[in-house]
Amino acid sequence: MSQIKIYGLKSSLDPIKAKLSDTIHSCVMDALQFPADKRAHRFIGLEIDDFFMPAGRSDSYIIIEITMIEGRSVDAKKKLIRLLFDRIKAEIGIDCMDVEICIYESPACNWGFRGMHGDEIKLNYSINV
Template structure:
């Protein structure tokens, strides 16, 4: 399981939301061997008075990506995901490394509730331990 939250200025996120979701999902699929049909993305477009970040260091493209997922992925897989996100978002949208922050939150499966069950009781169609 992996859920993604994307934060940024409304003026920046709204025009690229669909394509940004596609690129983020491609990174998750490639790095974590995640099923192509499992996409859980939520966008949080913010007005300038709701989004403070360091002036001079960041631009209006400043974007925060938070990924919540079952624990079990290797350090190598998570680092690969981070590298792919930095690379692809810079190439596709010009979101520089200074304008992108990524956080991965891992939680034990039993702390998730999905389809009426605790996560550790689910039958998944994909591997988590990659």
């Protein structure tokens, strides 16, 4: 299980949301072995007055926050981050300097979905990759 939030300037995010979601999900499927139908992305488009950026970033600057059940290996998480940088640049055209990524992990018992606790549900994919 994972949930992904993508923050950026509304004017920059709106035209690319669908393609960026596809790109991000392809990375998650390849790095974490997620099924194609397990996508939970939220785009948070902000006005310029609400989005303070580090120096040297363009209007394409995005922040990607990935929250997921703990259990993935360091190698899998590093592969995910590398794929995100590479594919977002190649497929969307956003330079790596304009992409920041943070992975948050939480124990399965802290999750609830489909009416069950995350540590009691049987998933159709493996967490330990």
